[in-house]
Amino acid sequence: MSLLHLSEVTRTVIPPDQPALTILNGVDLTVEPGDRVSIVGRSGSGKSTLLNLMGLLDQPTSGTLTFDDRPVKSYSSAERDRVRGARIGFIFQQFNLLPGRTALENVTMPLLYASGTQFWRRKAIAAEMLEQVGLGHRLTSLPDRLSGGEQQRVAIARSLVRGPSLILADEPTGALDLDTGQTVMELIDDVATRTGAALVIITHDPAIATRARDHYRLDRGVLRRADAGVGERTAALAADGAGASGAGAFGASA
């Protein structure tokens, strides 16, 4: 049983007065529970579109996309929103915290769309989550009073607060310096491992990508596997022209 499965997925858009533009072309991808997947690609390679599809924010033009082995097409719009809220956690490059709301309010936000215990006990759950990412002492701080690393920790706590089975991280360290990026990545790995959630990282930074177990490259809408072996992978990354110095040994140890 797969958590997320894309088979021959194509996404085409038709810009006004222009011929159709194929953004994703025959993408195959399977994400199992607990997987660590990295997708590397340049700007304009279709990363956002792929993220839209995996986050149930968009539908493929052709091909099948299934979540929990159920075709996403068969979900109603509201069902998709609810599944997204309950099962998928997003981490963004620009953190995307709600301005003017405290760290606690930001982490509470996803729980406003839950029901039952998660809704009624939302403050306690959110506070506990912030404690887990090491921000138990900054509950009432506003985002603009937090450092970049702290903001991303709040965002991580927010993405995990409903206990998702899939975490989609879009350039999670893109706005952070190298050291902070490393720490944040370790935290993401750590909490994903603890909760057993699958983690999909979209990045252009090979150093981050190497932390994953399964590696993919997205090039002009075509997704290719890039992890035949550690040696080849390192070579491929080196050939890509980016430094692989920051790469840890996560893939081997996890």
Next chain:
Amino acid sequence: MKRALTGFVGAVLEAWQELRIHRTRVLLSLIGVAVAVCSLTTVVALGAIVQQANEELSERSSGRPATLYLSAYSDGTGAGGSAEIDGELMDATWAETLERYDVTYGSRVLSGSQNVGFVDGIVPVGVQAVDQPYGEMHRVRVSEGAWFTPGDALQLAPRLIVNQIFWERIGSPDLATHPTVKLGGQGAQPTTIAVVTGVTPVASYETEPSMFMLVDQFAAVQAADPTGGGGGAGGFADPFAGGAQTQYEMWVPPALAEPLIPLLQRDFTAALGEGVQVDVFRQDFAQYGDDPFLVTKLVVGGIAVLVLLLGALGLVNIALVTVKQRVREIGIRRSFGATAGRVFFAVMMESVVATVAAGIAGVVAAVLIVQSPWVRDLVGQGMITDFPPFPVDAALLGLVAATAVGALAGLLPALVAVRVKVIDAIRY
């Protein structure tokens, strides 16, 4: 059900947070709505007050709906060729008619004057001689004492309801002490002792003393005067000689007014004999169609709607600009599981919660404005002594309008919010 409850509570919490964070913006846009609701409520309330005042003034002068007036005159072709109608016969027929049709409110009305002995001399004072039901029929207000009672007609000393000027001229005595004045018929020495039992307020344009008397007592005083005419109330004066002429009026249910007119005409013609022309007609304000104030209402309503539309336009403008700024936030919320319906409801809720608060403020301001003595003077122009209370309709209308404007103004931004493309919103 459970989901609906958490959904509703969640949306209200979201709206509240949103309002809290954007205090300044919310406050500014709300001032616009509050002002619009305040103007709407004020205009409607003033309109209602002016209408009420108009109605009361009309009723005071020409009776309440439906008031039938009856007059009879001789065309000189009857038996004896007399140009005069027998007043006693007329009065008797009138009394008989009231009894026959079971009319409670009927009154003879007669204008004349009597000499009154004031401390500073004898002054002729205008009299309106009426029957006891007249007070109710014409909404006569009495500021001191009380209107005539049915028993007053049996009193030997005539009862008087005088106006404020008259009362002040006799020294504003306490009516419990049964103050008296001396009366005499037109041109006669005042010798009859009359008791003042009530005082009516005066309009600002009145400068002379005046009074009400009961018709029979008025006729008796007039008859006691050697120079005055005798006979019944309706007959002692010749209309062509400038004397008093009795009018007959009755207040009947509006639905009965039309069928009653030919019956009254028939009865009086039969009783008074040939050569007498009998006219029965309505003169109250309601005789002109269903609603004589329709035009006033339409004009006032039109202005109010315009004012509200302007307020709504400002609100929509601000809400649209704001929602554009919030596209990112809405995208974030959507990516964390907010359904389109939920986003729609939350944005709508913000607008409604805010405008209802502004509406309450506007209505309170309107009440303060309309009830202020300065505005009352301006609207009343001294003609209205008894202001109607603030119309509840106007307050309700203000609140309903505020809610409707909130919902309308929230609709457009809520639609925009629902159409937000989530990932684009987050990434730009």
